[in-house]
Amino acid sequence: MVQGHLPVLKNEVLQALAIQANGIYIDVTYGRGGHSRAILQQLGACGRLLVMDRDPDAITHARQHMAHDARCTVLHARFSQLTEKLRNRNLEGRVSGILFDLGVSSPQLDTASRGFSFRQHGPLDMRMDCDSGPSAAAWLARVEEKELAATLRNFGEERYARRIAHRIIARRQTQAIETTDDLSALVAAAVPSREPGKHPATRTFQAIRMQVNQELQELEAVLPQTLTWLRPGGRLAVISFHSLEDRLVKRFVREQAKGDPYPPDLPVRFDQLSPALRLLGKPLRARDDELECNPRARSAVLRVAERLPARQDHA
Ligand SMILES: C[S@@+](CC[C@H](N)C(=O)[O-])C[C@H]1O[C@@H](n2cnc3c(N)ncnc32)[C@H](O)[C@@H]1O
Numbered sequence: 001m002v003q004g005h006l007p008v009l010k011n012e013v014l015q016a017l018a019i020q021a022n023g024i025y026i027d028v029t030y031g032r033g034g035h036s037r038a039i040l041q042q043l044g045a046c047g048r049l050l051v052m053d054r055d056p057d058a059i060t061h062a063r064q065h066m067a068h069d070a071r072c073t074v075l076h077a078r079f080s081q082l083t084e085k086l087r088n089r090n091l092e093g094r095v096s097g098i099l100f101d102l103g104v105s106s107p108q109l110d111t112a113s114r115g116f117s118f119r120q121h122g123p124l125d126m127r128m129d130c131d132s133g134p135s136a137a138a139w140l141a142r143v144e145e146k147e148l149a150a151t152l153r154n155f156g157e158e159r160y161a162r163r164i165a166h167r168i169i170a171r172r173q174t175q176a177i178e179t180t181d182d183l184s185a186l187v188a189a190a191v192p193s194r195e196p197g198k199h200p201a202t203r204t205f206q207a208i209r210m211q212v213n214q215e216l217q218e219l220e221a222v223l224p225q226t227l228t229w230l231r232p233g234g235r236l237a238v239i240s241f242h243s244l245e246d247r248l249v250k251r252f253v254r255e256q257a258k259g260d261p262y263p264p265d266l267p268v269r270f271d272q273l274s275p276a277l278r279l280l281g282k283p284l285r286a287r288d289d290e291l292e293c294n295p296r297a298r299s300a301v302l303r304v305a306e307r308l309p310a311r312q313d314h315a
Contacts, residue, residue, distance in 0.1 A: 007034025
């Protein structure tokens, strides 16, 4: 049975966003609305919450559970479309907080027909937005061996990337790889040893999912867009589950906290650098009591930054 989704680091997210009753907030990763509901509970009558997701099932859920609330707006979109979707809504520089809770939701993993999980028998799809782009099966049918091995290594940190890629390419000469079972059996047969407590196909499924959904590209495209919409003092909160995601977020915040790039020998004062963000605190991880009831929170890292005023506002 498909269960709901337990929001990770919920209290930490609420604290990070420092919710103001009349503020405008965006939950870019609605999922099943765990964080959205918690934010909404803290908003007053004049507060606003925009919720977004690329997954049509998440959007159906949001329309059923949130859209009746006049403070809520539901948007079906990918991260990279943030600016396009917010344009003409008079929100520029007015948003008090933007939340990203990256990765997949439990219902995505638990719904066999979505093809995200090696634990469920289903078509090898893995698209969060199942109406756009090639499915995992279509991608596997035409990817070159070298690119496949690089994907498994980079996104899955799979030490047997080359062996698995070789096995997949050899198999597809005679038989299409069309189901989650096809792929997980192939991987299990290709790896010579198993990590204790981990299904041998875990890393392969994660890597192919990240590739099919262009997850890092989406994140890289949206982070700079958030600067347009956040008001001075507004908060950006990002929960990552993968070291590559976390690295992207860390690098983005660090770059934006430095301010405008000037040649190193040019004499400029700090107040002329005009940094766009200020990092707030250390990266946060789930506490033991949360991990006990939600093992998914194990790899979650929350980073928080604050939007700084533009230079002319300093004057
Ligand atoms: C971990 S879940 C969010 C769970 C949510 N915070 C909750 O408490 O229910 C991540 C969600 O982000 C969505 N998502 C991931 N990448 C996206 C992207 N590039 N654009 C829009 N939505 C995305 C997924 O479809 C998924 O529903």
